[in-house]
Amino acid sequence: MNLANFIEIYCPNCGQSAERHYLLNDQLIRTQCAHCDYLMITCDRTGKVIEAYAPGYSVALGSGRRAEARNCPQAASASNPRE
Ligand SMILES: [Zn+2]
Numbered sequence: 001m002n003l004a005n006f007i008e009i010y011c012p013n014c015g016q017s018a019e020r021h022y023l024l025n026d027q028l029i030r031t032q033c034a035h036c037d038y039l040m041i042t043c044d045r046t047g048k049v050i051e052a053y054a055p056g057y058s059v060a061l062g063s064g065r066r067a068e069a070r071n072c073p074q075a076a077s078a079s080n081p082r083e
Helices: 062-070 073-079
Strands: 004-010 017-023 028-032 039-043 049-054 057-059
Touching: none
Parallel strands: none
Antiparallel strands: 004 017, 017 028, 028 039, 039 049, 049 057
């Protein structure tokens, strides 16, 4: 199965080339940059941010992450596979 693909984008954090992966299986969109460790995971169905990180700008979703996950059950299982 090849349910994931990605496009090349410009990193919103550092402006260099980054990758946006479409995880069709989990209905998630993951944007990541190898240059600055930028990371953003959003739910493709709801548009909600599941997880986000950028150097010098850390988004700690904490309990809010669980609230978001309720809107996106498949994302919850993807980001917390052991819970
Ligand atoms: Zn970057």
